[in-house]
Amino acid sequence: xxxxxxxxxxxxxxxxxxxxxxxxxxxxxxxxxxxxxxxxxxxxxxxxxxxxxxxxxxxxxxxxxxxxxxxxxxxxxxxxxxxxxxxxxxxxxxxxxxxxxxxxxxxxxxxxxxxxxxxxxxxxxxxxxxxxxxxxxxxxxxxxxxxxxxxxxxxxxxxxxxxxxxxxxxxxxxxxxxxxxxxxxxxxxxxxxxxxxxxxxxxxxxxxxxxxxxxxxxxxxxxxxxxxxxxxxxxxxxxxxxxxxxxxxxxxxxxxxxxxxxxxxxxxxxxxxxxx
Ligand SMILES: Nc1ncnc2c1ncn2[C@@H]1O[C@H](COP(=O)(O)OP(=O)(O)O)[C@@H](O)[C@H]1O
Ligand SMILES: [Mg+2]
Numbered sequence: 001x002x003x004x005x006x007x008x009x010x011x012x013x014x015x016x017x018x019x020x021x022x023x024x025x026x027x028x029x030x031x032x033x034x035x036x037x038x039x040x041x042x043x044x045x046x047x048x049x050x051x052x053x054x055x056x057x058x059x060x061x062x063x064x065x066x067x068x069x070x071x072x073x074x075x076x077x078x079x080x081x082x083x084x085x086x087x088x089x090x091x092x093x094x095x096x097x098x099x100x101x102x103x104x105x106x107x108x109x110x111x112x113x114x115x116x117x118x119x120x121x122x123x124x125x126x127x128x129x130x131x132x133x134x135x136x137x138x139x140x141x142x143x144x145x146x147x148x149x150x151x152x153x154x155x156x157x158x159x160x161x162x163x164x165x166x167x168x169x170x171x172x173x174x175x176x177x178x179x180x181x182x183x184x185x186x187x188x189x190x191x192x193x194x195x196x197x198x199x200x201x202x203x204x205x206x207x208x209x210x211x212x213x214x215x216x217x218x219x220x221x222x223x224x225x226x227x228x229x230x231x232x233x234x235x236x237x238x239x240x241x242x243x244x245x246x247x248x249x250x251x252x253x254x255x256x257x258x259x260x261x262x263x264x265x266x267x268x269x270x271x272x273x274x275x276x
Contacts, residue, residue, distance in 0.1 A: 007156075007171075008197070015066055019054065023064035030063060036173035037065050042109055043148065043175065048100060049168045070168045076155035079215070080207045089160075090218035096158055096167035097184065098226045103148045105177035113149055113178020114139060120244035126259060127243060131266055138269060139240045142179065149176050149183035154190050155215070184223055185237035189245055191216045193257040239265040 004020065005012035009028055015021040024033055033056065040053040052068040073081075079089050118136055121127070127135070150157070151174030159168045191212065196205050224231065242261040250258065 010064075014069070018069050020067050020069045021057070021059070021064045022067060023059055023062050026061045028063070032173055033063055033065065036171075039110065039172045039175040040065075040067070043172065046103065048103060048148065049096070049166065050172065051168060051170060067170075070159045070161070070170065071163070072159050072161035072168075074156050075158040075160055075167070078160055079155060079211065080204050083207075083211070086211060086214060087218055089155075090215055091222045092160065092167060093155055093158060094219045094222035095226060096169065097150075097153055097187070098180075098223060100150060100153075100169060101147045101180035101183065101227070105146045105148060108146070108177070110148070110175055110177040112146075113176045113182055114142075114144065116151070116174070116176050116178075117182075117240050117244045120247040121240065124243065124247040126246040126255065127262070131262075132243075134266065134269060135240055135243045135262075142182070142236060142240070145179040146177040147180050147183075149178045149180065150174070151176050151183065151186065152190070153183060153187045154194070179237070180227070181229055181233045182237040182241060184220070184229070184234050185241045186245075188216065188220060188234065189238060189242050189258065189261065191219065193254055193261065195251060195254050198251075239269070 001013035001015065001021065003011060004014050010022045010024045013021045013023060037053045037056055040050055043050045044052050051070050054066040054068065057064055057066060075089055075093055079086055082089075118139060121132055121135055121139075124132075150169060150172065152171060153169070157169060157171040159170060160166075161168065196208055220231070220234070223229065224234075238261060242258050242265075245258050246255065246262070
């Protein structure tokens, strides 16, 4: 099979002319794979722009999901291969995120954002028990909503079909229902602190550093413009979202940046709560 993509958890192969195989590392938990399969299927059936998940298969000692193949390129690769159109791509990225958020999980079949975040905050070893308690307490005061949230929305998880001028969203393992402001805050944290893998093309790594601020600002401003959300509403989620991200095994300097986002906000937590 021809390798067409590689992520942190899986290799992507062409499986047939119109299907791909996402083959997970052999030690990857089966429950997480089943979760991605189930969520992708549910959202596809709901009519969202999501590839169809066809089946789970065994390939040697690894498990994989066969998905409908999306024609087109990731938003990430388009951004770097056509820099003059960067602003347009960034706006499409925001518009496609807003479109997902317009739908709600009325059947309550997705994990809830507050449960996902609080679980991860409890598990991280990078925060003291006292800080965790303060963050968990703060989390309970944030809005409770049931909109469709992706949980890992960034330009490498959005594919653009230029013929149709439409985006499809992939990689739904962390799909959940919750407050869109929290999902946008998570994208903000990823975009501001994320780093590309060590083995990524050096030209792309350099390009990403150069355009990072333009991408983050353009995406956030356009999302606010389309949705009417304010920066305060998005910002209020950064503390729990960043704290929860500490649970993922982030590369060293990325963990440091995320920890700083948490510490800065913890330092002002008491005045924040009084303001509310
Ligand atoms: N359904 C699909 N159709 C076409 N390409 C895909 C599809 N799913 C994934 N890819 C390609 O594989 C890459 C990694 O897939 P993804 O599901 O995001 O894996 P990971 O969880 O490792 O990030 C994507 O960025 C994209 O280039
Ligand atoms: Mg991905």
